[in-house]
Amino acid sequence: MAELRWHPLIKDWVMIASHRQNRPQMPKDWCPFCPGSGRVPEDYDVLEYDNDFPALSQQPPIPDDVANEFFKVREAYGKCEVILYSPEHNKTLPELSEDHVKKLVDLWTERLLELQKDEKIKYVFIFENRGEVVGVTMPHPHGQIYGYSYIPKKLELELQACKEHYEEKKSCLICDLMREEIKFRQRVIFENDDFIVILPFFVEYPYGVYIISKNHKQNLAQFTEREKHNLAKAVRESAGMLDALFDTRFPYMMCMHQEPVNSGDFSDYYHFHIEFFPPMRSKEKQKFNASSETGAWAHCNPTAPEEKAEELRKAYKKYIESGK
Numbered sequence: 001m002a003e004l005r006w007h008p009l010i011k012d013w014v015m016i017a018s019h020r021q022n023r024p025q026m027p028k029d030w031c032p033f034c035p036g037s038g039r040v041p042e043d044y045d046v047l048e049y050d051n052d053f054p055a056l057s058q059q060p061p062i063p064d065d066v067a068n069e070f071f072k073v074r075e076a077y078g079k080c081e082v083i084l085y086s087p088e089h090n091k092t093l094p095e096l097s098e099d100h101v102k103k104l105v106d107l108w109t110e111r112l113l114e115l116q117k118d119e120k121i122k123y124v125f126i127f128e129n130r131g132e133v134v135g136v137t138m139p140h141p142h143g144q145i146y147g148y149s150y151i152p153k154k155l156e157l158e159l160q161a162c163k164e165h166y167e168e169k170k171s172c173l174i175c176d177l178m179r180e181e182i183k184f185r186q187r188v189i190f191e192n193d194d195f196i197v198i199l200p201f202f203v204e205y206p207y208g209v210y211i212i213s214k215n216h217k218q219n220l221a222q223f224t225e226r227e228k229h230n231l232a233k234a235v236r237e238s239a240g241m242l243d244a245l246f247d248t249r250f251p252y253m254m255c256m257h258q259e260p261v262n263s264g265d266f267s268d269y270y271h272f273h274i275e276f277f278p279p280m281r282s283k284e285k286q287k288f289n290a291s292s293e294t295g296a297w298a299h300c301n302p303t304a305p306e307e308k309a310e311e312l313r314k315a316y317k318k319y320i321e322s323g324k
Contacts, residue, residue, distance in 0.1 A: 002055065003063035004149075006072035012153035015076060017055040033140040035087050045100065046107045047084040048145075054080035056146060058118065077120055079147035083107060086141050092249060093128070093141065094240030095324060101232035108256075109220040109228070111145055116261035121147040123155060123260045130239075131251025133279055133286060143254070151260050158257065159270060166269035174271035178212050187309045190237065190316050194223075194230040197238055199309040204299035206281045206308050207245065209238055211274040218259035218270050237319065238276065241312060244319040246283035253277040 001018040032039040033049070040047060056078030067073040085104055086096060093101065108126050115124045128143035129136050151159070165173035181187055181198045189197045189209060197211050211234050217223060223231065235254075242250035255275045259266040281287040281302060292298045 001064060002057065002061055002076040004074045004076050006074075008072075010153060012156075013074070013150055015055045017053075017076065031089055031138070031140050033082075033084050033087075033138065033142065034089050040084065040087075044084070044087055046086070046103045048107065048111055049082040049084055051080035051082050051144070056080050056148065075149075077149040079115055079118070079121065079145070081111060081145040081147075083111070083126075083143045083145060084140070085143065089140050091141050092130070092239070092243075094236055094243055094319070096141075096236065098229070098233055098236060101236045102229050105220070105228045105232045105235075108145075109223075112220050112258070112261075115145070115147040118147065119262045120149050121261060122263050123148045123151050124258065125152070125155075126256040126258075128252075128254040130254070131249065133251045134253055151263065155257065155260075159260070159266065162269045162271070172216055172269055172271050174212060174273060175216055178214070186306045189241070189309060189312045192230045192233055194227045195234040197234060199305050199312060201305065203305050204293075204301055205277050205279070205287055206301060206303040207242060207250075207276070207278045207312065209241075209276045209312065211235065211238060211276075213272045217272050218266055219272060220256075220258065222272075235274070237316065240319040240324060241316040242276070242278055244315040244322070245311065246280075248283065250278055251280065253279075 001016060003016050004013040005016050007014050031037060034040070035042045035044070040049065056076050058077065058079055060075040060077050063073040063075060083104070085091070085093060086100070112124050112126070115121055125146045125148065126143065127146075162173045165171070165176070169176070177200070178196060178198075181200065182196070187199045187201065189199060191197065191214075194214050195211055196214055197209050199207070199209050211231075213227070215227070220228075239252070239254075242252060253276070255277065257273050257275060259270045279287050287302070292300055
């Protein structure tokens, strides 16, 4: 079963994909993403691989006959891709070279441009889940891309907030956020010529850093070669900084926020950024999304962002000085 079901209480679509329940854990002695598996080329640096268990498909099955005048169902149209970061099974993002991560940025850009050719796709969401604590079943270094046939609710809310701010202030909300954080300075972790990494004033997770483009641009395809190099540098160093916090491979969810595709013009008020959701609040303690966060969307960060920002700056320095 793969279909979209309308959630009338939050006005959003829910992906029903029961076939994904049977997707395998990684076998101990075989990996489909490693050269020699017969599933990928023998020689690659980064690679797009169509998901074997997609929640969305460009040839979706007919939905089950469960809809009526009240319950709405539609086809689970879209695309689910796996993005392989490296042929080396045990490498992780911060262990890759800067030039290698630039190839990853180029592949992300290539897939964005390809997916937006499908006019039924309205949002291209690039992300990485890292670590078993966030449900990763395949440890080979990889991220994913979902091409949705709708704009998911959180992104819709973010776009609406940015539009309302622009209509009131005639300025970009994320540009203004960045300006205020630079002025305050205590929550700025590091920066390069084109990107800044901050722990925002309102962050929900103890180590939930944002990577924000210093230039008012909306998607990967608008970046110059220099900006792509500096994005690769910022992404790699952010992941390495998190690893350096507790000298362990730190689990996280990394989510890229770009403008929707095939949905109008967002250039005045939307702004490219990446959000990290690392689910640990210390080396041993997980930051759970419990009833308040999940049932009411009322988030509670059990730490002070200003204090955690100082921890992250020290971890960033440690990662850079390690020479990795």
